[in-house]
Amino acid sequence: MSGADIPYQLRPSKFIDRQIFVELLGRLLQTRGPESYIYVSMGGRHLVDHYAVYKELGIKAQFSFDKDSNQVARQVFNRPTDATVCALMDSADLPARMDDIAEKFPAKRNFIVWLDYTGTNYRTQLQEAEEILVRLKHGDVFRITMNADGRNLKQGSGTPQERAAKRADALREKLGGANVPTSVTSIGDAPMSLADVLVWCVSLACSKAKLRVPNLNYIPVLNTSYADGQRMLTVTCVVSESAAKEPFPASSYSRWAFACKSWDKIHDIAVPVLSAKERFRLDANLQKAGKKMLAALKFFPADDEELSLMEMASYKRFQRFYPAFRHVDD
Ligand SMILES: C[S@@+](CC[C@H](N)C(=O)[O-])C[C@H]1O[C@@H](n2cnc3c(N)ncnc32)[C@H](O)[C@@H]1O
Incomplete structure (x- = not known):
């Protein structure tokens, strides 16, 4: 996979x-000002990064490209707004297309x-x-x-x-x-x-x-x-x-x-992959030292204690960005 x-x-x-x-x-x-920017990337099938910059920064001027035509068809289906342009293109052609892309969003x-x-x-x-x-x-x-x-x-x-x-x-x-x-x-x-x-x-x-x-x-x-x-x-x-x-x-x-x-x-x-229950336990112990966080879990999330301690240190640094997945009707 x-x-x-x-x-x-x-x-x-x-x-x-x-x-x-x-x-x-x-x-x-x-x-x-984010409104003066054009966001250009290979958004993949679900344009997750395009959604993030649209939802969190309000950037609507977006261009996504992919070398695979089926991915592009899927991007068109998934795009965050109808202002997002999705194009079949290899990255090799991007430098030569920068002016065309700028022309699509003339105010930016x-x-x-x-x-x-x-x-x-x-x-x-x-x-x-x-x-x-x-x-x-x-x-x-x-x-x-x-x-x-x-x-x-x-x-x-x-x-x-x-x-x-x-x-x-x-x-x-x-x-x-x-x-x-x-x-x-x-x-x-x-x-x-x-x-x-x-x-x-x-x-x-x-x-x-x-x-x-x-x-x-x-x-x-x-x-x-x-x-x-x-x-x-x-x-x-x-x-x-x-x-x-x-x-x-x-x-x-x-x-x-x-x-x-x-x-x-x-x-x-280098954060661990955590269940919701594990995450809640760690969040309740976030101010503690790595060893105490591990003690709160009562198991090693990685292969051994040393790697698990490294994961605890990383989790402390990046905890506020850790994904929380919810049912859409939560
Ligand atoms: C890692 S995914 C993009 C993920 C997305 N940026 C995100 O944040 O979730 C990369 C995409 O780029 C496409 N791709 C890879 N190399 C490419 C290239 N040289 N030119 C155009 N598309 C390419 C792949 O088909 C794939 O859909």
């Missing part, structure tokens, strides 16, 4: 990741673009990212999700060290040697190993874009990773023009709990 097919109840981290993004947008867009002045990839065609993905970045302007927001699961890289058999070295070779082969730091000689089994390299690759794509458009700065504002099924990395950055009168992001952004201090800082969202 691919990540996309796992029901949301069983992948709370993706949901949390999206909710933090929406909260970030709320902060970033305060001064320019800024873009939020999210490339929500699931595959591992990193070289193409990063090239597409760069082509979009050079077309953005002051006040725009760019987000990219990449598959950061090291198990997808060719690793052969051998000792853990040999497999880690083979993964680094495989990544270099995929991306081209110049696009992977020379210091990366192994990609180990630690959860964030590949994510740490890919975030560097995204920062390199931003540097390449800046060389082409020197008056623009690409500033990281939120880096997250989670592994509901496959491990994923999501990087969000904003576009800021050096000479702009109104700074972007505004200074209040730096006070946000998840504000990004540097490219290499990634928030790992």
Whole structure:
């Protein structure tokens, strides 16, 4: 079962990741106003992210695309309002279509673009990212999700060290040697190993874009990773023009709990999958230390105590975003 097919109840981290993004947008867009933005992403079959930005920020100018025509037909059926445009399109064509999309919403002045990839065609993905970045302007927001699961890289058999070295070779082969730091000689089994390299690759794509458009700065504002099924990395950055009168992001952004201090800082969202009863118990013990929270449960939600304690720490950080699923007639 691919990540996309796992029901949301069983992948709370993706949901949390999206909710933090929406909260970030709320902060970033305060001064320019959400109503001046066009939201562009691969919304998937149910356009969950489009619903979130519509319901929580009021953004109606929306464009969704997918390379699969049946997904697009389903998107048209599910779109939050009849202003949402759903198009059959590959992400490769997005850079060339940005002007057309802007023309569909003539009163809007800024873009939020999210490339929500699931595959591992990193070289193409990063090239597409760069082509979009050079077309953005002051006040725009760019987000990219990449598959950061090291198990997808060719690793052969051998000792853990040999497999880690083979993964680094495989990544270099995929991306081209110049696009992977020379210091990366192994990609180990630690959860964030590949994510740490890919975030560097995204920062390199931003540097390449800046060389082409020197008056623009690409500033990281939120880096997250989670592994509901496959491990994923999501990087969000904003576009800021050096000479702009109104700074972007505004200074209040730096006070946000998840504000990004540097490219290499990634928030790992590693919350447990909880039943409603488990969640209520943890919520009643949220101010306590991890060990006491576990004692309140009387079992380990992960494989052992160490992993369960890590999950408790993550749950404390992200609890307010944790999905609460209810019957529609509740
Ligand atoms: C992960 S889902 C999107 C989920 C959605 N953004 C959300 O927040 O729930 C990714 C979608 O993008 C489509 N897709 C993947 N790669 C694509 C590409 N290169 N161009 C266009 N669509 C693509 C897939 O068919 C899938 O429907």
